[in-house]
Amino acid sequence: MRIEPFGVEIWMNEWETKCELNLAETCVESLTIGQLLDLAGRNGDDLSALLPMPMTYGAIEGSDRLRDAIAALYARQRRANILVTHGTIGANMLVHKALVGPGDRVLAVVPTYQQHYSIPESLGADMHLLHLQPQDGWLPDLDRLRALALPGTKLIALTNPNNPTGALIPQPMLQEIAAIARATGAWVLCDEVYRGTDQQGDGKTASMADLYERGISTAGLSKAFSLAGLRLGWVAAPAEIIAAVSIHRDYDTISVGRIDDHFATLALEAAPRLLARSQAITRGNLQILSDWIDTQPRLGWVRPQSGTTAFVRLDAPMTSREFCVDLLQETGVMFTPGSALGVEGWLRIGYANAPDILREGLRRTGAFLARLP
Ligand SMILES: Cc1ncc(COP(=O)(O)O)c(C=O)c1O
Numbered sequence: 001m002r003i004e005p006f007g008v009e010i011w012m013n014e015w016e017t018k019c020e021l022n023l024a025e026t027c028v029e030s031l032t033i034g035q036l037l038d039l040a041g042r043n044g045d046d047l048s049a050l051l052p053m054p055m056t057y058g059a060i061e062g063s064d065r066l067r068d069a070i071a072a073l074y075a076r077q078r079r080a081n082i083l084v085t086h087g088t089i090g091a092n093m094l095v096h097k098a099l100v101g102p103g104d105r106v107l108a109v110v111p112t113y114q115q116h117y118s119i120p121e122s123l124g125a126d127m128h129l130l131h132l133q134p135q136d137g138w139l140p141d142l143d144r145l146r147a148l149a150l151p152g153t154k155l156i157a158l159t160n161p162n163n164p165t166g167a168l169i170p171q172p173m174l175q176e177i178a179a180i181a182r183a184t185g186a187w188v189l190c191d192e193v194y195r196g197t198d199q200q201g202d203g204k205t206a207s208m209a210d211l212y213e214r215g216i217s218t219a220g221l222s223k224a225f226s227l228a229g230l231r232l233g234w235v236a237a238p239a240e241i242i243a244a245v246s247i248h249r250d251y252d253t254i255s256v257g258r259i260d261d262h263f264a265t266l267a268l269e270a271a272p273r274l275l276a277r278s279q280a281i282t283r284g285n286l287q288i289l290s291d292w293i294d295t296q297p298r299l300g301w302v303r304p305q306s307g308t309t310a311f312v313r314l315d316a317p318m319t320s321r322e323f324c325v326d327l328l329q330e331t332g333v334m335f336t337p338g339s340a341l342g343v344e345g346w347l348r349i350g351y352a353n354a355p356d357i358l359r360e361g362l363r364r365t366g367a368f369l370a371r372l373p
Pocket residue numbers: 026086087088089090112113159163191193219220221222223228232233
């Protein structure tokens with residue numbers, strides 16, 4: 001199987017350990033195990049509970065308690081609709097592998113997480129991209145989507161809330177997307193790993209799996225739940241998809257680690273507290289970022305509505321990669337160049353790290369921008 005190199009992951013692998021202030025990070029500031037236990041109302045005794053745990057594979061599809069806690073994040077999902085995976089990245093890979101074959105028509109809304117077009121392309125799909133535009137607030141143009149969604153379209157893949165733009169497709173628009181898919185019989189895969197970080201309300205936007213009978217939602221604990229180290233994700237989907245994905249999953253997953261399953265369950269049973277902490281960080285930090293953007297004549301943006309990243313237009317005589325490498329080497333601040341996401345002239349700023357890291361990173365970036373020709 002041939003596949004395109006993963007632009008963002010290559011950028012991260014190359015630079016993440018060399019930066020001082022990481023504003024390329026897309027996770028809400030990660031929790032320690034101690035902080036997780038505190039938030040979940042537990043204590044050291046709960047760690048001791050791990051001691052008698054036999055290191056078997058555990059429940060193959062994820063423990064019942066974990067799948068119940070995941071199902072509770074949705075309006076219409078039950079345990080049988082949930083399959084636990086190695087991160088959202090594992091969930092996405094499995095869904096694409098289970099659904100897409102050579103010649104299948106697949107639509108991906110871009111910019112997005114590269115899995116959603118490079119995996120189907122590698123599987124031989126007839127791949128079509130719908131490019132989001134800043135003048136549309138980075139929301140999909142539904143007339144364009146309708147025109148691309150020819151009869152027989154197999155899959156429409158999107159990310160909501162969006163990485164990198166921070167745009168949030170509201171529920172009525174998700175329903176319109178479902179109607180477009182329904183008319184062609186297409187499945188909709190919606191990567192919802194940033195769900196829980198909306199700037200308004202309870203922070204949890206509607207989920208495609210709840211809205212559409214052929215809707216598939218993937219998500220995980222890395223971003224809104226600040227627990228990337230657990231490598232815990234899932235697929236929420238109709239039973240037919242869970243069965244198809246399970247066939248592939250048997251070849252590359254078996255089960256997730258029992259320790260991961262244990263901590264993930266504690267985390268999700270305390271989901272409102274974890275999400276409240278994340279929202280306090282993302283809402284406070286977006287205001288810091290917004291105040292700073294207002295002072296920067298070379299930068300422009302569509303203010304994010306959700307997620308942990310802002311996509312910022314750069315007005316400077318250099319590529320986004322040149323800018324990011326120079327910035328990193330001169331100041332220790334790390335952004336992600338738009339070119340790693342297939343959009344030149346833009347920068348992705350992850351604003352959900354600790355507020356003091358964000359403030360200091362922006363201060364140094366402001367001084368760097370002021371020195372540019
Ligand atoms: C949209 C999107 N999907 C999936 C992932 C992978 O998430 P996980 O850590 O849950 O595998 C990321 C990570 O950056 C992401 O941005």
